[in-house]
Amino acid sequence: MKTISVLVPTYNEEENVCPLSKAIIGQMESLKEYDYELIFIDNDSHDSTREKIRELCSENTKIKAIFNAKNFGQFNSPYYGILQANGDCVIAMCADFQDPVELIPQYVKAWEEGYKIVLGQKISSKESKMVYRFRQAYYRFMKKHSEIDFLEQVTGSGLYDREFIEVMRKIDDSEPFLRGVVAEMGYNIKLIPYEQPKRRAGKSSNNIFKYYDGAVQSITAYTKIGVRAAVVAGSIFTTLSVISIIATVAYKLLNWDSFSISEYWIQLAILLGTSLQILFIGIVGEYVLDINKHVRKRPLVVESERINFNQN
Structure with missing residues (x-):
């Protein structure tokens, strides 16, 4: 029986981890031909996120947790988490419900069709129109000026086959940028379109400085x-x-x-x-x-x- 790992990075998501866990497990149990593990990797939350994750782990041994010693940034933590998973593939999802759990069966279906990477692609969003337009401009800029085929409106949420994860493992980089790695090294990719819903609860930790940091990291790494x-x-x-x-x-x-x-x-x-x-x-x-x-x-x-x- 194949095993599917679902990875959820968290940072101050106390209102979302329990309902998200329930929603993901519901989707995974509907895929009866697969075993699963659900991994939370917490980036030094300062609310009750870790306590809630501990409770979930005590109730279900298929739920696992990695607690980082401190906050290592929004890119390192999920990349590291993917490398720690044991599944034949890993599905990475945000903790705020903006990556719909209903996409999981579609990811798995495409994977069984032979695709090594299956990614969600936002075709519209219920988030701030200004933020969405800035992201559109960023992706178009990267697609135009990067030497690699940058994927538009793809955040990294999706499914990664074990074969590609081994490629990720070989990259000797202390600050890897997953979207760039996928664009540069990825192959046999399928995109699943979806509308991004609003955050279910809580407040996003992203701000203008984090958006700037992410944009500059990709620009300096993948453009001249x-x-x-x-x-x-x-x-x-x-x-x-x-x-x-x-x-x-x-x-x-x-x-x-x-x-x-x-x-x-x-x-x-x-x-x-x-x-x-x-x-x-x-x-x-x-x-x-x-x-x-x-x-x-x-x-x-x-x-x-x-x-x-x-x-x-």
């Missing part, structure tokens, strides 16, 4: 546009500077009375040039920071506790 833009803009302004120097020297030597440059425009040009230099130093700095993160070779997470992993 930042560095190339700096090179192009630098070349243009260097050329204009050389022309300005030549014109100024010619004016001084030939004393062209008809030639004058407003002091206002000179100051504006200096301000613009300096601002662009600072901007592009910051962009290059983001690439350097990304390199620094990837070469440190630190573990994805550090665990503080495991529950039920020694159970059959």
Whole structure:
């Protein structure tokens, strides 16, 4: 009998873990030809999430838990959790019900048809329209400028076959970006369209800084546009500077009375040039920071506790 692992990363999801567990188990028990395990990986929640997960684990040994020693970020924790699962495939889902559990049978059906990766793709959303449009713009930007085939409106929620998980395991990266890994290394992929519902309860831990961090991580890892833009803009302004120097020297030597440059425009040009230099130093700095993160070779997470992993 094949085993399906369902992975749910959590962070301050005390209102969602119990109903989500019930909903997922309901779906898995309807797939009678499969065994299952449900794994919660908690990223150092500060509410009662861990207590509720412990209760669930005590009631059902097929429910397992990994408690991280601290918060290791929104990307490392689920990636690490996938690698710890024992199933023939792993289904990754968010804890807030925005990844509908009703997709599980569709994921499994596509997997049995031979697909190695089956991902949910949002075709619409009941979340904030502004957030959804920003995400659309981000995915289109990545698809256009990345050297790999980035998938639009795919967050990483879906099914991963054991064969691809072994590919993930071989990636020597202390901060892997799952969506990028799928786009770069993934194969035999099927997308399942769905409408993203609103969060069932609680408040999302995502904010503008986390969105920025995720976007920059993917841009620096999978595009060259930042560095190339700096090179192009630098070349243009260097050329204009050389022309300005030549014109100024010619004016001084030939004393062209008809030639004058407003002091206002000179100051504006200096301000613009300096601002662009600072901007592009910051962009290059983001690439350097990304390199620094990837070469440190630190573990994805550090665990503080495991529950039920020694159970059959």
